[in-house]
Amino acid sequence: MFADRFNGITGSAIRDIFKIIAVPGMISFAGGNPAAEALRSDVLADIARDVLLADGKRILQYGSSEGYAPLLEEAVKFLRERGVEAAAENILPVSGSTQAIDLLCKALINPGDTILVEDPTFLGATQTMRLYQANLVPVALDDCGADIDALESAIIKHKPKLVYLIPTFQNPTGVTLSLERRKAVAALAAKYDAYIIEDDPYRDLRYAGEPLPPIHSFDKSGKIIYLSSFSKLISPGLRVGIMTCSGELRRKLVIGKQSTDIHNDQLAQAIVAEYLKRGLLPPHIEYICGLYGERMNAMLAGLAEMGIAHTAPAGGLFVWCSLPEGSDALELLNRAVKKNVAFVPGTHFYVNGGHAETLRLNFSNSSALMIERGMSALAEALAE
Template sequence: MYGFAERMAPLNGSAIREIFKLLGDKSIISFAGGNPSEASFPSEELAEISAQLLREQGGRILQYGATEGWAPLRESVAQVVAERSIRSTPERTLILTGSSQGIELFTKSLVNPGDVILCEDPTFLGAIQTFRSYQAKLVGVPMEADGVDLAALEEAMKTHKPTFFYTIPTFQNPTGCTMSMEKRRRVVELAQRYDTLILEDDPYGGVRYEGKTLPAIASFDAADRVMHLISFSKTISPGLRVGAAIGHPDLLRKMTINKQGADTHTSNLSQAVVDAYIRSGQYFEHVQAILPPYRAQLAAMLKGLESFPAGTVYTRPEGGLFVWIELPEQIDAQAMMDEAVQRKVAYVPGTFFYPDGGHKNTLRLNFSASTPEQIERGMAILKQLIEEKL
């Protein structure tokens, strides 16, 4: 009945939405989402903070705010990105309604229909959808265990002259892989040599279970070619919808113009709560406190994978929320979904994370939203199902 814009044509996403609807069914062990554990939320602390903020600064919080963000939060974000070796200032910081909004605003500011965006192959599904909504041509660059394949990246930059390269270097979604220090440095050099930009999406960086924090790609960026995105969704709460973009003010200015039309500004209440939580010092304690349970959940999932059939390959992430599985070639993880759901386990078939599809034998498993017991049970069910298919 309605005639929609051409940009909407590739945006069905119905298959994946059907899967996400399953998240509401409490009888299903869901490895499908990317939800943090509800047990990790600091509800009581945020209740106190929000009441105090509204009582003491209600006039300011409830009024219109600057599109660039709540001024105190633009400052305190610096504390959070310092551990990634990024020096941010308020002028280089735009507060976002979740870090995904940064993907949207950056793309809208820079991409004409038909322009090429390079991305990791596989990559975050939401980013693929956003890039498509601006009619970009997506070119995937293969992943290796230590991050993107650099030779392939260079070749793709040379061939396609992309507007930018989109990367999730730390605990990548969906693979869980982390880009090595050396590759981080080299990616910046390549961007410089081939005159392109980098969108560094780092929503998981705060959630590391082992190993040392690596400097962000942005920390090697002397030529202001990197826009760095952070999120508070995994470290405080996704329901508050607060993230930030850190980069050159000229890029942020265009993103700010687009944000003006998008939502004028992010909820002041959400922003002020996040700011107060950081400034109180509770934020950094809280992040330390949520790691042990996640570490145990990841361990339970990796243990379950040990007894999967020969020919199964999987990642061992040092942080984040996801493990990535390649099953023996004859298994079609998408076709297997219905049976898995009948047996009360859900996951996301890996094919959805590839701009060009294929890779039917892959799947993504989330461990943050299930208890170790649920993970043990769910992994046993999956193992059984896969064995039946061999």
Template sequence: MQLQIERRGQRPLYLQVVEQIQERIRSGALPSGSRLPPIRQLADELGLTRLTVHNAYAELQADGWIESFVGRGSYVAERPGVKAQMRPSPVLPPVPLLQPGALGEIMRLAQQPQMISFAQAAAAPETFPAREFGRMVQHVLAADGVSLFDYGLTQGDTVLREQLSLYLLDRSVQLAPDHLLVVAGAQQGIDIVLRALVNGGDTVLVEGPTYLGMIERMQMQGLKLVAVPIDEQGIRPDALETAITLHQPKLLYTIPTFHNPTGVSMSAQRQELLLDIARRHALPILEDDIYGPLAYDGPAPPPLKARDADGLVIYLTSFSKVFMPGLRLGVVAAAPPLLEALVAVKRFSDMHSPQLTQRALAEYLARGHFTAHLRHVRTLYRERRDAMVASLKHHFPSDASWRVPGGGFCLWVGLPPGLRSPDLYLEAIQRGVAFAPGQMFFPEQPAHGFMRLSFAAHAPEEIEQGIAVLGELLNEQLKRRQRFSTPAFRHAVPMV
């Protein structure tokens, strides 16, 4: 397809592609049912990035000019442009991949029918004990009736906090119910802590890489993010000391157990060093322990909170990964003076979490059902982790690298030198497979290419199918790179 691209003009490149394809459709040069060139082919022909062409196709599809099908390609729609005629607002560029809002964009792309999505770290829906939990709902309704639909305590249902206090003993965290705050999942817990402790312009330290949702949340609040490198034992103490000295942060956010996205767990010695540094600098720590109960190779390391003698650690966990995300229930634990501030923010946010689901979860915990549920999902997720590792060994290039996590939902894959994940991501989407590009988990552009692969929601045969596609694409990229790696080419065109 011959299009005229004006690279020095002010019109965005992707819109130039959109407008010229629209004109070809209007003129009849591209009649209904015509197949458009694949993204990679058109990008190569026009000398554009695949992301630019992908954004153009996404805009055309959103306005009804074309229809795209996973594994089949893109075609001119039967009634092109109908949606565009109905749309009142001007054309706006889609959310750029790997920019603020990328999490929603990745999830949107990954929800296409027949997509094998390793992008979202989600629990397996077939493990949700809907019928059993429904019986708990019926039981508490029969026992407590309409009182569960009245206003409740902002800090959380008393019965649930008593059960949560017992539940946390399995993670070696000993806290009275009065030290716990029930929240609407870990995301609300993060939001409450940030709103209580930091203001716009303040600095927060995070691990590099870290949870994407935390990056986006802090960017929305206008906070300064500083990433501290990690190694196989967790956050590096020397780098942490330097970051504290240079940036005077108000908070450190860490995922010390089955870290998202790398799967690394912080060693006991490293935990002690971290707590000593925090103590000397009076630095509060927000510990995210949502994957702690999901250990597959023996007991998980105790969390930082189990070693916290100074009340510096704010402990956060939830039931979204280990149980059912739709419950939107989690817990924050903090020392009393700070807890009061967190409760005040929660009260302003949503008054309290729903009493019915809180009381039903308390009943589920009290009857011992959750212990049995954990045994079941640990076995299932261990099998799926092992299936993904076996598939990676079979299909991925030998110079790709990964570490087998002892728990959690994710494998963190280092790409072969010179390969980056954005172009690979777009090719994989076209082939019906999604993953989370590694750049998304860094506040700044990383020096190497990575991808995060989440295994929990997929059966072994589906994992094998998806990893085979990704391995094929990686090997194709390596072959293309090798074709353009002669010494003369390297001297003529620097690889950046």
């Protein structure tokens, strides 16, 4: 009865975990949500009122699929400050990076076409890709990000339509692609004429060290598609992201967007544009980095005490853990939930499953005190 594209798609494997975290009193290391303190409803309410009074007739009317002009203007500056050069006509606002991934698949992927993804990678992206019946091929990842030799071999072998990378504070592992590898990825895109998606929503959530230039800044081929999102910086509920794109691909993406939602919510675009225009983002980023950095350190301290092998991110929202071989994170989750703490078993992030001993912990959504308590509960569950 249903379309073939849903064959084998059961909905998010972590949906049940989200039911668990709704239980009152549960300490959740499971999601990837911004902290409640980071969502400035007071500031955004004022801005919403101001933009509606100033430009309401345009905002409330049908708009352009190519985006609300004041947002495009701010987006050019936002991207430039992060090392991404793109003119307004080469930026497309999207309903979060999620829509960018969806539109890219819509434009480029026929059933059976190959997409290379990091192993493990972001579950939301692979779910979208599977709906387009893509053939997902995993590429190994280490502490410096995607393995370049493995990536090149996979490009040669599979001739992918797309390569999907999360180079900064990757979801789920928290690892960051090194500078040399960023240059190497840009060189591979040029050498093999391969489209590379650089999904970079965590770039500004850096709590230590210096930022690295995006892969896009080394692009000589026009094949690097840069995705940014205001979900983790301002609000995921507004659903505003931006992507770079040009030429015929851009035309296809715009047509694809028209059939989905005509254009992004213009009030949301106007709010984000005005927020950026008023210079509110840099101090807000400083505030949330202080908040999340403290939380990350509390989690890393807890993990060090427990003696669990883990990644050591300098930012983002996640720490990735590997239990001793033979352990099962799913079993650990069942025991942990009884002690009111939840996380996501790592197996769900691998294209081909396995890796039962791994798990992902989020630290942005619990206070340092709750993290301490949660880590103690996790240590007890582990000891059982």
